[in-house]
Amino acid sequence: MVLMLRPRSGAGQWVISEEYTIVPPVPVTEFTDLYGNLCQRLMAPAGPLQVRTQMVVQTDDGIDVQPGAPLTLVQDLPDDVLHFLLPSRYCPADQPEISQQASSIIEGVEPGYDQAEAIRHWINTNLTYQYGTSDATTSALETLQKRIGVCRDFTHLGISLCRSLNIPARMVVGYLHELKPMDLHAWFEAYVDGRWFTFDATQTTPKGNRITVAYGRDAADVAFVTQFGPATLQNMSVWVDTAS
Incomplete structure (x- = not known):
């Protein structure tokens, strides 16, 4: 393991x-x-x-927000950020349906931070959060078509839509204080104006008090356990409390 x-x-x-x-x-x-x-x-x-x-x-206690932050052009991206523009296992950013939806969402929106925020807001208001509606094989394209999923699915879709616009995006997993119901959580970061910014499509407002555990291209890179033999998860408990 x-x-x-x-x-x-x-x-x-x-x-x-x-x-x-x-x-x-x-x-x-x-x-x-x-x-x-x-x-x-x-x-x-x-x-x-x-x-x-x-x-x-x-x-x-909070996360950085920067409306109006400009797009970082591809030719100006650091070498280690470039691969976050590419399609990955769960984020088929090169699919026409993905790019068409992204173009629709950001129509009239300035390139850069505002486009990533428009994508986050669109997912938050147009998708239904519901357990049991997806599994470990669900891709961002399927989530776009079904308009339902959990944080993992919302994140994959946000990443795919950003990448289709040449905005590097990566998956983040960790913990969010006061998440309901409490569980391991996923969100995405987009690279604009020379740095990474946090976007969480499951939340209506920016929230801090996050503990990042892992970064990756998508869920394949950030699994909390990868097993190379038969095993069955029997119980898992996650809690986040304020330290006294």
């Missing part, structure tokens, strides 16, 4: 302390993947395996 459960200190967050326990104890090694995520690698023994992580993280 490869687990992705440890946040690292960075923009908007500082990891004060953390605990990581595995029962029964097994040898674990850690590496950093292509996107800078901390990954824990282990051989799971036969039988039950319990993994528990707990951390105290100082987070920003």
Whole structure:
């Protein structure tokens, strides 16, 4: 198994302390993947395996917003941002239906931050959030057609629509304080005016107090567990509280 459960200190967050326990104890090694995520690698023994992580993280109360921030032209993008323009497994940004919808959403909107925000707002107001309406194979194109899904699906669609407009976009997974119902959460970031900005299509207003765990092109890069053998998830609990 490869687990992705440890946040690292960075923009908007500082990891004060953390605990990581595995029962029964097994040898674990850690590496950093292509996107800078901390990954824990282990051989799971036969039988039950319990993994528990707990951390105290100082987070920003808000997220940066910058209406009017201009588009960063493709020729001016850093080399390590270019691949966030390309289609990926769950984000077929090159599909005509995706680009047509993006063009419709941003008609009359200035290129850059305002276009990414228009996409976030359109998804928030035109899609229904509902559990059990998608699965691990659902792509952004299917979500666009069905207009229903969960945070993973909203995020894939936002990424695809941005990329179709030559706005680099990446997936982020982590935790959001006061998310209801509480679970692991997904949102996207768009690269404009030379930096990344946060967009969450499941929320009606910008919200901070986020703990980022992983970045990637889409869900294939940011799974909290990747298994290379048979295993069944029997129980998972997620909680985020204000530290006293």
